[in-house]
Amino acid sequence: MTKPPVHEVYAIRYATHDRQRSANFMTIDEHDVGPMPLDFFVWLVRSPQSTVLVDTGFNADMAARRHRHLLRCPIEALRVLAVEPETVDDVILTHLHYDHAGNLSKLPRARFHVQDDEVAYATGRCMCFEPLRRAYAVEDMIELMRKLYSDRLVFHDGDGQFAPGIELIRIGGHTRGLQAVRVWTARGWIVLASDASHFYENMERDRPFPIVYNVADMLAGYRKLAAAADSPRHIIPGHDPQVLARYPGYGDDRIGIACVHEAPRVQ
DSSP states (O other), X not given: OOOOOOBEEEEEEEEEEOOBXXXXXXXXXXXXXXXXXXXXXXXXXXXXXXEEEEOOOOOHHHHHHHTOEEOSOTTGGGGGGTOOGGGOOEEEOSOOSTTTSOOGGGOTTOEEEEEHHHHHHHHSGGGGSHHHHTTOOHHHHHHHHHHHHTTOXXXXXXXXXXXXXXXXXXXXXXXXXXXXXXXXXXXXXXXEXXXXXXXXXXXXXXXXXXXXXXXXXXXXXXXXXXXXSSSGGGEEESSOTHHHHHSOBOTTOSSOEEETTSOOSOO
16 A cells, blocks of 8 residues: 655644633633643645645734734744745635634635535524634634635535545534544654644543533544544644644744654653
């Protein structure tokens, strides 16, 4: 069997948000005191054959409205890795929350790949309920529809191969159509969990994050992530600052780019 192309995978930090531990778990215990901040990432997946962006982050206006600390534009940050935004052909949107699906207009030739269920959820009757639509931004949904009407939105239905060495894994849970991304690298199969697990602790201790569409699917998703990755050290959570601490950094970037295709320096 021919092995797939070996990919490099970079977790690009672009924003942060101060939070308390008690805000990051559905159920809390006596140890859930003190700070536990969130970092915000997009991910670049590349091989000699292709360059794929996973998620697109949010912009300065959204950061101000939601009181997040924007460190840089996530799309402009691609240039640190010698990628011009105008050359990106494919973007995988893990889901359509404001911090994962903004900035679409800054990628002028890209096709955007999303699960059927996620678009149905984010544009359908569930959005009649304010608690469910709170993490979505109407401006992003309007821009997504523009991509649909210009034939630049690609729908996926469940698990499947995206390209040689890149696979989509439908998880759900956090949202109805959340998908993770499995990537073949020099150290084996890694999985970009995105918000299937915000922090290492969510999946390692079966402690769901409180923004959730279906708790059972979120818990089952932790098992699905584990089955898809070569080991627990091959799963990359979506918002954990520990990603930058555990993996080698890229160049002299001071905001933070983790080379998650390399072996973690913290075991």
